[in-house]
Amino acid sequence: MLSESQIIELFQKDSYLLDDCAAIPTNGEINLVSTDSLSEGTHFRRDWSSPEDLAIKLLHVNISDLHSSGAKPSWCFLNLGLPSIEDDFIRRFARAFREERMACGIDLLGGDTFRSSELQLQLTMGGYAKRHVMRSGGRPGDVLYVTGTFGLSLAGYLHLSGQVDAGGMASLAVGRHLRPRSHPYVDLTHVHAAMDVSDGIAQDSARLAKASRVRLEIDLEKIPVAAGLKITAEEAVVSGEELELLFLADANFSDFLAVPIGVARSGEGCVFMRQGDPVEIETGFSHFHAVDSSD
Secondary structure, eight states, X not given: OOOHHHHHHHHSTTGGGOXXXXXXXXXXXXXXXXXXXXXXXXXXXXXXXXXXXXXXXXXXXXXXXXXXXXXXXEEEXXXXXXXXXXXXXXXXXXXXXXXXXXXXXXXXXXXXXXXXXXXXXXXXXXXXXXXXXXXXXXXXXOEEEEOSOBSHHHHHHXXXXXXXXXXXXXXXXXXXXXXXXXXXXXXXXXXXXXXXOSSOHHHHHHHHHHHHTOEEEEEGGGOOBOTTOOOOHHHHTTOOOOOOEXXXXXXXXXSSOOEEEXXXXXXXXXXXXXXXXXXXXXXXXXXXXXXXXXX
């Protein structure tokens, strides 16, 4: 079967240059738009996720795309594909969506509702930025940074699926997996290239490297693994939906709190190192099984 990037390239040539947001020209500030979907059975299970979990996750996966592109979210369109489902589920989803949306200062401008065999949630969100921070602005000599810590979302999934008992970290880990929240908006003025970590550092750093036409060398010993987890750095870099920032900037970057984890050099690809030796990393979940480079 075609990989995700191969499917996208049928519609858009050089799809690896695409970003999480599209820029719409306006007079003055740049209008950035992003869209994301949650599909039952692929992105969530209703026996795990509450309506409130889904409402917050749907909003924040889009907010995260905008924040990582330099924009503050302002408006959205919501599309709902609904199977036969309890009225209480829809009411709870709507209430949580409305409360979180309003708390984030986002207006709902419209959308579409339709019958579907499975629950389908799709959100298109827009916001404004003074500068569009893209994936393609990195250059050799840049340092690779991340915000936050990693591994909680993976630990939550492993706990829910019965593969690992997260013990005293279970509540925090499950919450991170089911209800991820975007890294707060920060000024990306001095960031050269950026994206959010939605599919794990391993996959997303490869996308950043390809878009910026650099080779990324990442030190596993510098990966900030969430405290209290029995997870290695090799596992933490495949933890998806962490919604932290992954970006390239100068070595002396200090605009906001972030941890340097690697460097950009001339060349291509992404390699993980431990004590100077390359380490093979499983790239984690892929919708279409092939390793690809497009979100």
